[in-house]
């Protein structure tokens with residue numbers, strides 16, 4: 205049941221991100237370092253840790269990548285700052301939260317399946333989930349703030365966050381034969397979020413320290429990957 209605890213912690217990062225946006229000055233601080241670090245962690249986790257475990261189901265990684273691409277373009281769930289969401293006022297509502305919710309189900313299932321295959325793999329996947337849920341929860345709160353009160357936003361983020369442990373619990377229903385497909389699918393979504401959302405966000409302006417943040421995230425996972 206360790207994966208359920210990991211999924212709860214990773215899901216809580218969504219709420220923490222939202223709370224930081226609502227109740228601290230963090231939203232005004234440049235978040236490019238966080239986005240860069242998160243991108244480094246996500247892409248490295250997918251390529252160096254998850255995909256080597258699932259050689260036979262690389263097609264599922266492609267499916268995860270394009271699934272998230274289509275879904276995101278329909279719901280605008282990318283992790284971006286206020287000034288970088290020109291369409292935000294047209295997309296405020298419950299639809300982006302539903303996108304976050306769906307992403308969390310995939311995250312939770314990835315944590316559970318990873319943990320079952322190897323405990324350190326589960327921890328690494330949970331770390332990758334937590335690092336991208338933080339900026340995702342944060343940007344979601346910033347977007348929703350235009351229309352909803354803080355308490356309402358936190359309830360929405362709490363409900364979305366609950367879908368991470370729920371996704372983990374779903375692993376009880378998943379036959380073992382498709383575990384590798386699930387892990388590959390989650391890896392595909394990680395690559396999409398890292399390369400398509402977080403890296404462009406991090407490099408909005410050129411800054412060498414952002415590159416160092418990306419490398420730091422990548423090196424952390426490389427170090428963890430040695431034990432998987």
Ligand SMILES: [Zn+2]
Pocket residue numbers: 307308311333336337
């Ligand atoms: Zn996620």
